[in-house]
Amino acid sequence: DVVMTQTPLSSPVTLGQPASISCRSGQSLVHSDGNTYLNWLQQRPGQPPRLLIYKISNRFSGVPDRFSASGAGTDFTLKISTVEAEDVGVYYCMQTTQFPYTFGQGTKLEIK
Amino acid sequence: QITLKESGPTLIKPTQTLTLTCTFSGFSLSTIGVGVGWIRQPPGKALEWLALINWKDGKEYSPSLKSRLTITKDTSKNQVVLTMTNMDPVDTGTYYCAHRVAPFYFDYWGQGTLVTVSS
Numbered sequence: 001d002v003v004m005t006q007t008p009l010s011s012p013v014t015l016g017q018p019a020s021i022s023c024r025s026g027q028s029l030v031h032s033d034g035n036t037y038l039n040w041l042q043q044r045p046g047q048p049p050r051l052l053i054y055k056i057s058n059r060f061s062g063v064p065d066r067f068s069a070s071g072a073g074t075d076f077t078l079k080i081s082t083v084e085a086e087d088v089g090v091y092y093c094m095q096t097t098q099f100p101y102t103f104g105q106g107t108k109l110e111i112k
Numbered sequence: 113q114i115t116l117k118e119s120g121p122t123l124i125k126p127t128q129t130l131t132l133t134c135t136f137s138g139f140s141l142s143t144i145g146v147g148v149g150w151i152r153q154p155p156g157k158a159l160e161w162l163a164l165i166n167w168k169d170g171k172e173y174s175p176s177l178k179s180r181l182t183i184t185k186d187t188s189k190n191q192v193v194l195t196m197t198n199m200d201p202v203d204t205g206t207y208y209c210a211h212r213v214a215p216f217y218f219d220y221w222g223q224g225t226l227v228t229v230s231s
Contacts, residue, residue: 039217054217096216099172101161
């Protein structure tokens with residue numbers, strides 16, 4: 001299984017300030033088709049997960065442009081340019097390059 | 113508009129078999145590239161992928177749970193069913209189904225159904 005490791009596990013952030021979450025995979029996530037299927041999901045309290053980013057850096061429909069992501073190979077980052085109150089929740093990276101699909105442990109974003 | 117909804121028992125006894133149904137709309141599971149997956153989440157813990165079925169009836173399972181899981185689809189009813197045998201209290205959690213599109217990501221999720229395993 002591909003182990004996904006997120007840091008930090010908790011991120012207290014001031015409203016209006018940036019936030020960054022790192023995700024590292026235990027092996028390369030480059031698929032045989034050349035794509036890298038690293039995705040980011042947001043889970044607000046009491047809600048199901050919501051897709052934010054797919055294939056490293058592509059924002060899903062309706063996702064605000066304050067969310068951006070980057071990375072390659074085994075190291076990936078999600079950034080929020082200016083944190084808003086609605087961004088509170090847990091963020092997960094997830095790889096869908098190979099089975100079994102695996103998630104990071106989650107990073108809890110909270111407001112200071 | 114794609115929607116998915118999970119249904120099944122909220123309480124189940126240890127050793128029993130859990131049967132969950134995902135009823136969806138807005139897409140067809142006979143469309144090339146489409147899949148439906150199951151993911152669970154113990155209370156306060158991280159997400160765990162369980163199984164996936166795709167448009168050509170291909171099936172994938174979590175290796176750690178493979179012996180206990182079966183995923184099937186009924187394309188005419190727009191449903192995917194997951195069964196998990198020999199339930200244990202550690203299997204307590206919220207179970208989600210999600211639409212997987214090619215290339216591979218889960219773009220739409222159900223609201224989830226909480227399953228408690230207790231005698």
